[in-house]
Amino acid sequence: MSGDMGIGVSAPRTEDRRFIxxxxxxxxxxxxxxxxxAWFVRSPxxxxxxxxLDAADALKMPGVTAxxxxxxxxxxxxxxxxxAWGITSRxxxxxxxxxxxxxxxxxxxxxxxxxxVVVAETRTQAxxxxxxxxxxxxxxxxxxxxxxxxxEGAPLIHEGAPGNTCFDWEWxxxxxxxxxxxxxxxxxxxxxxxxxxxxxxxxxxPNAMEPRASLADFNPATGQLTLYxxxxxxxxxxxxxxxxxxxxxxxxxxxxxxDVGGGFGSKIYHYAEELTVCxxxxxxxxxxxxxxxxxxxxxxxxxxxxHVTRVELALDAEAHFTGMRVxxxxxxxxxxxxxxxxxxxxxxxxLLAGVYRTPNIYVTVKGVxxxxxxxxxxxxxxxxxxxxAVERAVDEAAVQIGMxxxxxxxxxxxxxxxxxxxxxxxxxxxxxxxxxxLNLARELNAYERFDERRRQSQARGxxxxxxxxxxxxxxxxxxxxxxxxLGARAGLYEVATVRVHPSGSVQVLTGSHSxxxxxxxxxxxxxxxxxxxxxxxxxxxxxxxxxxxxxxxxYGSRSLAVGGTALYKALDKVEEKGRKIxxxxxxxxxxxxEFTDGxxxxxxxDRAVSFxxxxxxxxxxxxxxxxxxxxxxxxxxxxxxxxxxFPSGCYICEVEVDQNTGQVELCDFVAADxxxxxxxxxxxxxxxxxxLAQGIGQALLEHCLYTPEGQLLSGSYMDYCMPRADDxxxxxxxxxxxxxxxxxxxxxxxxxxxxxxxxxAVINAVxxxxxxxxxxxxxxxxxxxxxxxxxEAARSGE
Amino acid sequence: xxxxxxxSLAHPRxxxxxxxxxxxxxxxCVPGCKxxxxxxxxxxxxxxxxxxxxxxxxxxxxxxxxxxxxxxSYRLEGNAKAAVGFGRGQADVRLEEDGRGGTKLxxxxxxxxxxxxxxxxxxxxxxxTRKIAANFFERFAQVLEGKRPVGAARAKRPGVWFQVxxxxxxxxxxxxxxxxxxxxxLAALAVFLLLTS
Numbered sequence: 001m002s003g004d005m006g007i008g009v010s011a012p013r014t015e016d017r018r019f020i021x022x023x024x025x026x027x028x029x030x031x032x033x034x035x036x037x038a039w040f041v042r043s044p045x046x047x048x049x050x051x052x053l054d055a056a057d058a059l060k061m062p063g064v065t066a067x068x069x070x071x072x073x074x075x076x077x078x079x080x081x082x083x084a085w086g087i088t089s090r091x092x093x094x095x096x097x098x099x100x101x102x103x104x105x106x107x108x109x110x111x112x113x114x115x116x117v118v119v120a121e122t123r124t125q126a127x128x129x130x131x132x133x134x135x136x137x138x139x140x141x142x143x144x145x146x147x148x149x150x151x152e153g154a155p156l157i158h159e160g161a162p163g164n165t166c167f168d169w170e171w172x173x174x175x176x177x178x179x180x181x182x183x184x185x186x187x188x189x190x191x192x193x194x195x196x197x198x199x200x201x202x203x204x205x206p207n208a209m210e211p212r213a214s215l216a217d218f219n220p221a222t223g224q225l226t227l228y229x230x231x232x233x234x235x236x237x238x239x240x241x242x243x244x245x246x247x248x249x250x251x252x253x254x255x256x257x258x259d260v261g262g263g264f265g266s267k268i269y270h271y272a273e274e275l276t277v278c279x280x281x282x283x284x285x286x287x288x289x290x291x292x293x294x295x296x297x298x299x300x301x302x303x304x305x306x307h308v309t310r311v312e313l314a315l316d317a318e319a320h321f322t323g324m325r326v327x328x329x330x331x332x333x334x335x336x337x338x339x340x341x342x343x344x345x346x347x348x349x350x351l352l353a354g355v356y357r358t359p360n361i362y363v364t365v366k367g368v369x370x371x372x373x374x375x376x377x378x379x380x381x382x383x384x385x386x387x388x389a390v391e392r393a394v395d396e397a398a399v400q401i402g403m404x405x406x407x408x409x410x411x412x413x414x415x416x417x418x419x420x421x422x423x424x425x426x427x428x429x430x431x432x433x434x435x436x437x438l439n440l441a442r443e444l445n446a447y448e449r450f451d452e453r454r455r456q457s458q459a460r461g462x463x464x465x466x467x468x469x470x471x472x473x474x475x476x477x478x479x480x481x482x483x484x485x486l487g488a489r490a491g492l493y494e495v496a497t498v499r500v501h502p503s504g505s506v507q508v509l510t511g512s513h514s515x516x517x518x519x520x521x522x523x524x525x526x527x528x529x530x531x532x533x534x535x536x537x538x539x540x541x542x543x544x545x546x547x548x549x550x551x552x553x554x555y556g557s558r559s560l561a562v563g564g565t566a567l568y569k570a571l572d573k574v575e576e577k578g579r580k581i582x583x584x585x586x587x588x589x590x591x592x593x594e595f596t597d598g599x600x601x602x603x604x605x606d607r608a609v610s611f612x613x614x615x616x617x618x619x620x621x622x623x624x625x626x627x628x629x630x631x632x633x634x635x636x637x638x639x640x641x642x643x644x645x646f647p648s649g650c651y652i653c654e655v656e657v658d659q660n661t662g663q664v665e666l667c668d669f670v671a672a673d674x675x676x677x678x679x680x681x682x683x684x685x686x687x688x689x690x691x692l693a694q695g696i697g698q699a700l701l702e703h704c705l706y707t708p709e710g711q712l713l714s715g716s717y718m719d720y721c722m723p724r725a726d727d728x729x730x731x732x733x734x735x736x737x738x739x740x741x742x743x744x745x746x747x748x749x750x751x752x753x754x755x756x757x758x759x760x761a762v763i764n765a766v767x768x769x770x771x772x773x774x775x776x777x778x779x780x781x782x783x784x785x786x787x788x789x790x791x792e793a794a795r796s797g798e
Numbered sequence: 799x800x801x802x803x804x805x806s807l808a809h810p811r812x813x814x815x816x817x818x819x820x821x822x823x824x825x826x827c828v829p830g831c832k833x834x835x836x837x838x839x840x841x842x843x844x845x846x847x848x849x850x851x852x853x854x855x856x857x858x859x860x861x862x863x864x865x866x867x868x869x870x871s872y873r874l875e876g877n878a879k880a881a882v883g884f885g886r887g888q889a890d891v892r893l894e895e896d897g898r899g900g901t902k903l904x905x906x907x908x909x910x911x912x913x914x915x916x917x918x919x920x921x922x923x924x925x926x927t928r929k930i931a932a933n934f935f936e937r938f939a940q941v942l943e944g945k946r947p948v949g950a951a952r953a954k955r956p957g958v959w960f961q962v963x964x965x966x967x968x969x970x971x972x973x974x975x976x977x978x979x980x981x982x983x984l985a986a987l988a989v990f991l992l993l994t995s
Contacts, residue, residue: 044883044884044912044913044914045912045913111912111913111916111917131881132881295914295917295918298917299917707910707916707920709910711910711911711912711913711916711917711920712916712917713916713917713920713921714917715914715916715917715918716917716918718851718918718921719918719920719921
């Protein structure tokens with residue numbers, strides 16, 4: 001009965017019909033009567049005192065309703081933008097968390113820092129008037145790189161953060177504490193080989209296809225505020241609006257995240273703009289709308305990565321990894337974004353064991369303020385940085401000791417019989433078959449015939465290189481209690497309500513949010529499979545706090561592992577109640593009722609009632625055990641997982657480099673992933689493709705660049721190079737499944753894998769091609785210029 | 799960003815110096831200049847229109863002459879503000895006699911952009927600056943040679959060739975009468991068509 005669209009089927013996406021026929025309903029598609037438009041006045045300076053603001057000329061412009069400032073906001077007791085995860089430095093002091101006003105009051109700390117907002121009848125009027133707002137800035141010395149900001153004499157960005165240090169953190173999980181450092185140092189002292197690399201993980205701009213937008217509608221008559229906003233987690237936004245910034249009771253605020261065109265992390269946070277339009281709407285009594293233009297997204301969306309890392313790997317004489325030391329400087333930007341301090345620490349260090357049995361690992365991270373846009377989670381969020389450090393070091397070790405990189409990895413793998421495996425950096429890995437995955441990737445790559453391909457490339461005058469990466473990542477952050485101990489200020493559970501209608505069709509209200517992940521398809525497949533009803537009879541509702549139960553939204557590849565499991569558990573409850581109703585209808589014991597293919601059946605007999613009949617009985621309880629059972633068939637389950645899930649996989653990349661131009665061409669890319677069980681293979685493959693494209697973008701093309709003072713140079717697609725279809729090869733994608741025992745679906749998550757595993761695979765391949773020329777290192781992005789310069793430097797013996 | 803340039807001028811150094819600090823001359827030579835005034839001995843204020851990449855904006859410019867050493871060298875410090883950001887720079891200008899009665903002018907300029915100008919214009923800055931400088935010196939040479947009026951700054955516009963061509967036509971008596979005859983003929987034809995339709 002689930003028909004052809006149950007678990008494991010590549011069901012076509014329900015949402016596609018709407019998206020590809022232009023019927024999606026995004027925030028900017030929503031227009032309310034009497035709505036006005038907001039335009040933000042933003043700082044052109046990376047660091048300046050705001051000495052005064054003259055709005056007289058702007059207020060005279062046509063259509064202008066108001067020019068509102070940070071002082072107005074303070075007068076209305078609007079709270080500063082909250083930090084959602086607190087980090088503690090190694091000396092026990094909390095990270096410095098400067099108050100971050102949505103509109104700057106006395107000082108701006110990055111180019112694009114909002115200073116005021118103009119509200120006018122049309123967007124153009126608001127924009128023109130914003131140009132007439134005269135802000136008197138007193139420029140201050142500024143700095144954009146984290147390493148420069150740590151130097152003595154660097155301009156001080158926040159008074160309370162000497163040396164611009166937000167935190168100086170070390171990772172001492174219970175498994176290693178308190179001897180992590182001394183044990184690791186000992187491993188290095190006794191090592192047969194030591195590898196040391198200094199790596200830059202380049203800063204990235206998220207670039208969701210739909211720019212951020214917010215429309216706030218305060219109704220003075222009811223005191224009710226509705227916010228339509230591009231959010232990955234509307235309930236979290238409502239919580240922060242109500243408790244931290246706008247300070248309204250939650251029952252008076254409804255947050256709707258309708259169709260959202262991509263997030264990649266950048267739409268998790270509670271941003272200045274959405275708070276400002278809410279406040280402006282409440283203050284002015286009209287709906288207020290703001291839609292970012294692309295240039296604004298470059299300035300105002302939280303950016304990703306930006307690490308400088310020293311990684312060292314110690315090996316014994318048999319090429320076993322014996323220790324790893326990692327010291328990272330993370331650029332946090334001018335203020336802290338909501339999860340800014342957590343991404344380079346608790347989402348980074350616990351993954352530094354990779355898939356290897358390295359027994360001793362010691363990690364330190366400094367979080368540094370700079371005059372740049374704040375950084376936060378971006379597809380992968382900490383794990384791409386960890387994976388890049390580990391997998392670059394492993395490849396370097398293979399070169400140094402003259403071993404095949406696949407063999408070196410194999411020799412150090414955690415073995416299938418060691419799961420659940422407690423890593424020294426505090427993770428309990430769920431499952432995996434790393435050697436199986438490696439073999440699958442090798443087979444798809446025709447690993448043994450690489451030399452032949454290399455000769456063919458040579459014959460064409462090209463240098464061929466092959467690179468490998470074996471990533472492991474952590475999805476569905478959990479459990480809430482452990483996260484709370486690590487500084488989380490929010491829960492990490494998820495919720496789902498299954499509402500069965502009298503006719504037997506089903507509505508699912510999920511706290512998880514889809515902005516490209518295909519919930520409407522995959523979640524419906526789970527319901528169809530479990531209840532034996534037609535896929536078309538299931539509707540997935542998400543994104544509206546007025547409709548759905550209080551959920552945490554979507555980030556960290558958690559939708560299926562956590563949200564899908566909540567749904568699964570709600571379906572358990574529906575099935576259990578259905579069984580009781582069926583037992584009554586069939587005059588049998590509930591324990592004797594089996595539920596298969598949409599039929600409740602007395603075991604071993606042909607007596608059965610369909611799921612639809614049971615649903616009808618629940619709402620028309622004429623023949624119903626009312627003394628023992630409530631009518632209705634609607635169940636909710638909250639699920640707080642006991643652990644993360646750990647997808648892993650082996651990526652092999654081959655490139656051809658033109659040594660005359662430095663151009664890198666991707667020839668071949670093989671991805672062998674272990675995502676646990678898979679609900680919809682086509683959707684998974686799509687997620688892998690997208691992740692790989694973003695990872696390859698980081699490795700070869702994308703670079704968010706500032707002047708040393710903090711002027712953003714890559715502020716448009718003229719200078720920020722996104723990957724396009726013709727930059728990419730045909731991906732060869734395969735999966736090898738080891739189900740996780742930590743959720744009943746056995747699923748792990750697939751949203752970020754590609755972006756995590758691709759960068760080291762690509763760079764290892766580029767270095768593989770360039771090593772014969774004497775090139776030993778290159779940083780991302782390996783643009784033609786960077787490659788050419790590396791070749792020239794190697795040639796001239798630098 | 800640092801930009802260097804050199805220009806040979808066929809005029810004595812003293813003349814070049816005098817022209818270089820004359821607001822009327824500068825107003826006539828700076829491309830896109832709408833006004834140029836001296837507000838004190840070494841301070842000037844100007845407004846100009848400039849296109850930097852995709853950004854076209856009106857700039858309020860303040861310029862100061864620092865360390866003047868007439869007629870050998872001076873330093874220019876400039877600040878330009880627009881709604882789309884700001885530009886700022888210093889230029890060291892040197893005038894040397896070339897031994898043939900002319901002057902060699904050389905400059906080293908350091909430029910910075912901020913705001914949207916930096917975000918979309920930085921990569922284009924050196925090209926644009928070179929173009930503006932070339933344009934400036936072309937006009938400056940014309941001024942020194944008396945071929946260009948000062949006091950009224952006007953940007954070259956496309957279509958000038960057309961006016962020039964038309965001017966030539968009307969200076970030639972035969973062509974002028976030929977054009978008048980053709981126009982009269984066309985008018986007569988139009989009247990005829992109108993009446994018979």
